[in-house]
Amino acid sequence: xxxxxxxxxxKGSLAxxxxxxxxxxxxxxVMPNASCEVxxxxxxxxxxxxxxxxxxxxxxxxxxxRGPLGEESDAEIGLVRxxxxxxxxxxxVAGICGLTMVGESGPDPLKASSYGxxxxxxxxxxxxxxxxxxxxxxxxxxxxxxxxxxxLGAEFCxxxxxxxxxxxxxxxxxxxxxxxxxxxxxxxxxxxxxxxxSNPLCGPQxxxxxxxxxxxxxxKMSVALDEAMNRYARMLEQELNEQVSSQKLxxxxxxxxxxxxxxxxxxxxxxxxxxxxxxxxxxxVVSGADWIIEKTQLAERAExxxxxxxxxxxxxxxxxxxxxxxxxxxxxxxxxAGCILISGSLGDGIQALAPYFQGCFSIVNxxxxxxxxxxxxxxxxxxxxxxxxxxxxxxxxxxxxxx
Numbered sequence: 588x589x590x591x592x593x594x595x596x597x598k599g600s601l602a603x604x605x606x607x608x609x610x611x612x613x614x615x616x617v618m619p620n621a622s623c624e625v626x627x628x629x630x631x632x633x634x635x636x637x638x639x640x641x642x643x644x645x646x647x648x649x650x651x652x653r654g655p656l657g658e659e660s661d662a663e664i665g666l667v668r669x670x671x672x673x674x675x676x677x678x679x680v681a682g683i684c685g686l687t688m689v690g691e692s693g694p695d696p697l698k699a700s701s702y703g704x705x706x707x708x709x710x711x712x713x714x715x716x717x718x719x720x721x722x723x724x725x726x727x728x729x730x731x732x733x734x735x736x737x738x739l740g741a742e743f744c745x746x747x748x749x750x751x752x753x754x755x756x757x758x759x760x761x762x763x764x765x766x767x768x769x770x771x772x773x774x775x776x777x778x779x780x781x782x783x784x785s786n787p788l789c790g791p792q793x794x795x796x797x798x799x800x801x802x803x804x805x806x807k808m809s810v811a812l813d814e815a816m817n818r819y820a821r822m823l824e825q826e827l828n829e830q831v832s833s834q835k836l837x838x839x840x841x842x843x844x845x846x847x848x849x850x851x852x853x854x855x856x857x858x859x860x861x862x863x864x865x866x867x868x869x870x871x872v873v874s875g876a877d878w879i880i881e882k883t884q885l886a887e888r889a890e891x892x893x894x895x896x897x898x899x900x901x902x903x904x905x906x907x908x909x910x911x912x913x914x915x916x917x918x919x920x921x922x923x924a925g926c927i928l929i930s931g932s933l934g935d936g937i938q939a940l941a942p943y944f945q946g947c948f949s950i951v952n953x954x955x956x957x958x959x960x961x962x963x964x965x966x967x968x969x970x971x972x973x974x975x976x977x978x979x980x981x982x983x984x985x986x987x988x989x990x
Contacts, residue, residue, distance in 0.1 A: 590624070591624050591892055592606075593895055594607050595628055595898065597930075598687070598725070600962075601965065603629060607970050610625075617980075626885060627885075628911055631781035631875025633682050633687070633724065633725050635724075636665040636667075636722075638879060639677050639883075641881060645666055650707060653702050654683075654703060655727040655728060656692070660703065660935075662703065662707060664681055668974075678721045680701070680858050682725045694801075697757070702735065702753055703734075704739045705735040705736065708738075712770065719907050722781045722782070723780060723782040724783075726859050728755065728802070728858065730753055730757065731794075735868075737753035740769040745757075752764050765826070766826050786865045788820055795809055816860060826844065826851055829846050834841075839866065840869055847924050874914075886918050889924055889975060895927070899926075899931070901934055926943065928947040933948075933949045950964065950970070
């Protein structure tokens with residue numbers, strides 16, 4: 588029996604490859620003759636760099652950047668080769684300005700900044716890299732990408748001419764901006780924006796209103812921040828158009844400028860508006876899950892599998908909207924393989940997932956606090972997988988006897 592283990596990470600508990608390896612060990616304890624292949628997966632969020640480097644034989648590099656709240660921090664970036672042999676840098680904002688990095692102090696949407704993303708890009712530009720893939724899941728920021736653009740040379744000032752470094756709070760203060768000192772090397776760059784968030788930048792379905800709460804945005808500040816985000820975006824779009832018209836900006840920037848508003852584009856609201864800022868640099872939005880599936884050649888591997896096991900930290904009705912487990916299930920169906928979902932927990936609307944999977948399971952086996960579940964994720968996953976495959980093993984023996 589051939590089993591493909593294609594897990595997303597259990598955020599804060601298990602990396603993708605860890606979950607897959609644990610599941611493989613559990614399967615082999617029941618079915619020693621089974622063939623298990625672990626394929627690390629991600630959807631643009633936590634684990635994207637590790638998944639793509641593992642799948643493609645790339646390399647990891649650790650660099651020093653400014654974290655989400657301005658602290659010095661280490662971030663891992665991946666370097667892989669594309670089809671033409673060029674180096675491509677893979678970054679994930681979860682490891683640069685991510686929610687898991689804010690510590691005990693908790694998220695601070697007014698202080699949090701994407702500045703470190705810009706620092707990472709500058710570091711890579713200095714190495715001669717001009718192709719980037721940036722995964723936008725799991726950010727702690729709601730700054731519209733102002734921090735990243737400031738690190739890249741854009742200048743933002745308040746009404747008194749004071750230079751702003753770029754943060755959620757600076758959105759409320761920005762009165763003018765200049766792109767003249769934006770790093771000229773960006774005109775030769777290609778940015779792929781890996782995200783499964785389709786929200787626009789502003790409005791009821793925008794970054795602040797939909798994702799702000801998890802980053803510490805209160806009801807009281809949400810309207811003001813959303814309005815400030817809109818003002819900032821209009822200023823940036825106007826300045827971008829003027830710079831392109833006067834031929835001060837060219838290259839990739841030309842692809843960003845057209846008659847439609849950039850802030851309305853699919854994915855502009857990803858990572859607190861960082862998607863919007865990358866779109867202004869000519870970035871192309873792609874499905875993070877689809878991109879990973881393509882690069883890991885999951886579809887080809889699925890053709891050889893009898894079963895594919897996938898999972899994530901929590902599965903619920905939102906999983907239907909393009910999240911990784913659904914993409915894996917679709918690949919399994921096309922290949923004629925069975926697919927089982929084993930996640931940290933199952934939430935509302937799980938019934939809607941039934942058509943995609945032969946079974947949906949939670950690793951939690953008794954009432955428990957979230958922290959306890961996260962600490963016990965390894966033994967809980969191992970136990971659940973073992974029990975599922977005890978049943979599969981029994982059924983396969985019954986079918987063999989009937990033949």
